[in-house]
Amino acid sequence: MEDIVVINKLTKRYKKGVTALHDVNLKIKKGEIFGLLGPNGAGKTTLINCIASIAAITEGSILIDGNDVIKDYLEAKKLIGLSPQDMNFDIYFNIYDILVYQAGYYGIRKKYAIEKTEKMLKLFGLYDKKKKEVLSLSGGMKRKFSIAKAMIHEPKILILDEPTAALDVDARIDLWKYIRKINKEGVSIILTTHYIEEAEELADRVCIINKGRILKLENKDKIMDTLSENIISFFLDKPLSKKSILKSYNYSVTNNILNITTPRKEQNKVLKEVINLLDKNKVLYHNFEIREDSLENIFLRLIKNDKN
């Protein structure tokens, strides 16, 4: 798959000397949903602001479909739509006029700008609010309007910074459907989110970033396969006396529950071995269960290890 965003040795240093991004290298593929995860202050928003040309780059380069965001900034900007985390508002105009102007900024003629505006307002359920100013909309409506604004010029790359913050469950699911739909139509999506399950649900690849550095960049399924640590729990009939039999496993025993932590890919093998071992040593149990790891737990472990 071709790359649509190529970030090469990107460093971003703020005026006060804080380095938000350290020598970041990253390639985002055409047509993928790319999840960017990290704790607060990890550098996610700085990274997407650099891609969208609203943050100055200190060192390095960013190419958008082959266009450098500094040298060929006019071409690069046409390809990007951003719905920022801190939503911005034009306090002078109603939402209809704002969208028509926004389309115009991207060189779209008035007739088509009006058509697109009406289409987007209907799509996001905002048509009956078209004469309202942004400030009078609810939090969820503001978020939808922000995404409509980002999509009005039909960009090839849509950047969504915390898109489902302030949305209720129904609206969140609707937005996920919309993201999948436009992605199928060929729009590449860069998604930052605090809701890890959102990345788990949507993203093809996941990049975990902390303190301005990439900790992990991998296909989501591969991350789940390689970094998942599932827990096999045996519910014992009696307290375990011969603990030494389990010394080659990562285990713990609490309230007669034996928990064995194992990488997901070794889970079946470990399960078989431990059952044999318990049988052989006449350790009785009445049940067992397997708890699947989540992307959220993987994320938390990676961040914790990075802190250490």
Place this chain on the structure above:
Amino acid sequence: MTRTNWIGFYVFTKREFLRFFKVPHTTIFPVLVTVAFYMIIFGIAIGERINEVAGVPYLLFILPGLFAQMVIQGSYSNPSGSLFVARQWGNIHDILMSPISHTQMIIAYVISGVARGFFLGVGTIIIGMLFLRFEVHNWVILLLYSILVAILFALFGIIIGLWAKRWEQLNIFINFVVTPLTFLGGIFYTLDMVPKSVAIITQLNPIFYLVNGIRYGMIGISEVNVYSGLFFLLAFCLILYAIVYHMFEIGYNLKV
């Protein structure tokens, strides 16, 4: 090669132009009411006690200066206020992210500033016409001066709009620089009407030359050479444009 985005430029200019009509209670009416008070107080109440100045009635003498003051105020306020508000509310990012070049952005801000300056300037003339009648002495000089003055102060407006971190900082330039300079810029007096010290201060004041250029174009009276004034105005405009362009290029208070 990238094609120039003329539609984007036009739409952004239009948006900036229409913005000040959205809030006429702050951008238009108070200013024109102030002009009317100037006319009544300085022109009629005080002016009736003053004989002709430079061969014309006092009200006619101050009208070009008031016109200049309104052009300055309007052309300064539009880009400074618009940029400041857009930075505060974050919608400056809509422009920064769009494929509109920095030159186009600057020209759009300048055009809208010039338009608001002229709107207030013409409003001043219309109010003046309620009290007196006159014929324009030299349209070319009047238009050249008015346009260059408006461009100059629109560029100042952009600089302050980018620099200001708080709303009151926007007014510092108008309250502590422009207003004192205009009052000491010969709007209300000729050099021979004031003490020598004030006359010297007046001659050091760049606004004095702008007011005289506009007064010459409007009613044919000037205490300075209006042609050299045009040259300096043009030079100042080019210098300020270069500064503003640099501020946009480096993203001064625009980019994080």
